[in-house]
Amino acid sequence: MIKNLKDTGATEVTGNFGASSDIAVVGGGISGLVSAYLLAKAGARVTVYEASDQLGGLGTFFQYRNVHLERFYHCMLPSDRHLLGILRELGLEDQIYWKETSFGFMQNGQLYGLNTPLELLRFSPLSLIDRIRIGLTGVWGSICSSNGLDNVTCVRWLSRLSGRRAFEIFWKPMLQAKFGDRYQNVPALWFWKRFNREKGGGKKECKGYIHGGYRRIINTLSESIKAHGGIIKLQAPVEKLDLTEDERLIVHTTPDKAQVFDRVIVTAPILSLRAAMADGRLASVAERIDAGIDMQGVVNAVLMLRRGLTQHYWVAAIDEEIPFQGVVESTTLLEKTDTAGVHLVYLMNYVHRTDPLFSQSDTEILQAYMAGLKRLFPDLQEDDVIDRFVFRSPFVEPLYTTGYQQRKPPAVLIPGKLYLATTTQVYPEVTSWNGAAGLAQKVVNELLSEHRKTLTNPANEMKHKAYETQ
Numbered sequence: 001m002i003k004n005l006k007d008t009g010a011t012e013v014t015g016n017f018g019a020s021s022d023i024a025v026v027g028g029g030i031s032g033l034v035s036a037y038l039l040a041k042a043g044a045r046v047t048v049y050e051a052s053d054q055l056g057g058l059g060t061f062f063q064y065r066n067v068h069l070e071r072f073y074h075c076m077l078p079s080d081r082h083l084l085g086i087l088r089e090l091g092l093e094d095q096i097y098w099k100e101t102s103f104g105f106m107q108n109g110q111l112y113g114l115n116t117p118l119e120l121l122r123f124s125p126l127s128l129i130d131r132i133r134i135g136l137t138g139v140w141g142s143i144c145s146s147n148g149l150d151n152v153t154c155v156r157w158l159s160r161l162s163g164r165r166a167f168e169i170f171w172k173p174m175l176q177a178k179f180g181d182r183y184q185n186v187p188a189l190w191f192w193k194r195f196n197r198e199k200g201g202g203k204k205e206c207k208g209y210i211h212g213g214y215r216r217i218i219n220t221l222s223e224s225i226k227a228h229g230g231i232i233k234l235q236a237p238v239e240k241l242d243l244t245e246d247e248r249l250i251v252h253t254t255p256d257k258a259q260v261f262d263r264v265i266v267t268a269p270i271l272s273l274r275a276a277m278a279d280g281r282l283a284s285v286a287e288r289i290d291a292g293i294d295m296q297g298v299v300n301a302v303l304m305l306r307r308g309l310t311q312h313y314w315v316a317a318i319d320e321e322i323p324f325q326g327v328v329e330s331t332t333l334l335e336k337t338d339t340a341g342v343h344l345v346y347l348m349n350y351v352h353r354t355d356p357l358f359s360q361s362d363t364e365i366l367q368a369y370m371a372g373l374k375r376l377f378p379d380l381q382e383d384d385v386i387d388r389f390v391f392r393s394p395f396v397e398p399l400y401t402t403g404y405q406q407r408k409p410p411a412v413l414i415p416g417k418l419y420l421a422t423t424t425q426v427y428p429e430v431t432s433w434n435g436a437a438g439l440a441q442k443v444v445n446e447l448l449s450e451h452r453k454t455l456t457n458p459a460n461e462m463k464h465k466a467y468e469t470q
């Protein structure tokens with residue numbers, strides 16, 4: 001059994017598998033790594049299957065000069081208690097550093113800071129009444145209950161509270177910055193959670209990073225899994241998941257390469273999972289995953305600059321002429337030793353995998369993004385840019401719709417056997433390393449408690465079998 005120690009977020013493992021349980025973890029992102037780490041620590045024989053040649057999933061990294069940078073900007077918040085608890089356990093807590101950060105808003109070529117009530121009052125694109133209504137919306141958002149917010153869209157909720165014009169000019173760009181053009185159906189509950197997470201309940205915005213980058217977390221987790229006897233397989237995409245005749249789980253990486261397990265936790269995007277289970281004895285189990293769930297992707301660029309652009313960590317910039325939705329200037333948080341001395345700027349663009357942008361070349365994308373950036377910062381010179389890279393991912397953020405709370409995939413697909421700990425289940429928590437770590441803890445906890453039940457009452461094993469063949 002794994003418990004969150006009160007207030008600390010640290011984990012305590014009180015269950016144990018003995019050496020009798022083979023468990024596969026599909027996906028080597030943070031969710032898979034935390035699941036495998038907790039299971040290995042509890043005595044299970046764990047095998048992690050990662051499709052790519054690197055661990056870390058969306059938080060993975062690339063080498064730049066003498067440092068390793070994230071492909072997609074990443075930072076922590078003081079409220080990330082699940083992640084911080086794991087880092088404490090791994091002995092990494094003293095490697096985290098924190099800084100006050102800020103948020104900016106680019107409107108018609110003008111940059112506004114939007115971090116204090118006074119800055120909000122100075123936000124001239126809106127009338128004074130609209131600014132006051134936005135301020136009151138923020139206050140209401142931080143004190144109101146979340147009841148019923150899953151059933152109303154952000155568009156409706158925010159427009160009602162702040163007014164239509166304030167929604168269009170102020171809130172819509174924030175939603176677009178996360179969902180691109182697919183923001184319309186996102187429930188207000190998502191916004192409420194995110195707002196309260198980022199602003200930490202009205203305290204000053206503060207973000208954290210770790211010396212050595214997220215690679216350090218990934219490597220420490222993977223070393224710890226191996227030290228506990230776990231196996232990590234890279235370039236091992238799970239293509240098929242099925243049941244054997246004697247009702248054990250079989251994981252295929254290629255048609256002629258398969259291994260049998262007692263239990264499986266899937267952390268890879270569920271869209272690939274559905275396909276892996278589609279034609280076999282698990283087909284009816286796969287149907288329990290809502291086929292309507294889709295995910296937003298991302299096509300981001302990272303630029304290494306000779307100079308900084310603003311003092312803000314994040315600047316929202318929604319403009320038809322700009323082919324991305326915001327600028328994250330990581331160097332406002334990261335120490336120079338973590339960026340090889342360059343100014344690090346990420347241009348974020350949330351876009352669906354069916355968008356033509358996904359098939360454009362890096363050169364085409366960079367040309368368009370650079371033109372957009374120069375439009376925002378006209379004094380930026382070509383010479384200011386030292387290096388530039390593009391990174392894409394098709395499965396990033398679930399495209400939530402109202403009532404998602406009821407439709408999100410279950411953690412337990414077959415009790416005692418098949419579990420899910422994927423990004424699509426983190427809701428209403430914000431998808432993040434913290435959300436993934438918290439979900440992984442919860443799912444491992446479920447698996448352990450089911451395992452204990454089987455040990456005390458072997459008849460439960462029969463119950464599982466009956467369930468599977470329904």
Ligand SMILES: Cc1cc2nc3c(=O)[nH]c(=O)nc-3n(C[C@H](O)[C@H](O)[C@H](O)COP(=O)(O)OP(=O)(O)OC[C@H]3O[C@@H](n4cnc5c(N)ncnc54)[C@H](O)[C@@H]3O)c2cc1C
Binds near residue numbers: 050072300421
């Ligand atoms: C632009 C951007 C910025 C972000 N910023 C932050 C931030 O500042 N802070 C924060 O905490 N979070 C941030 N996030 C979110 C965070 O990265 C994710 O929530 C988190 O990484 C999800 O982890 P995961 O393990 O659930 O999934 P993933 O990271 O998606 O990992 C899934 C893994 O499964 C593997 N896989 C896929 N198919 C298969 C298969 N068939 N077989 C085996 N393996 C498979 C994939 O290769 C991948 O490694 C950001 C994300 C993006 C895209």
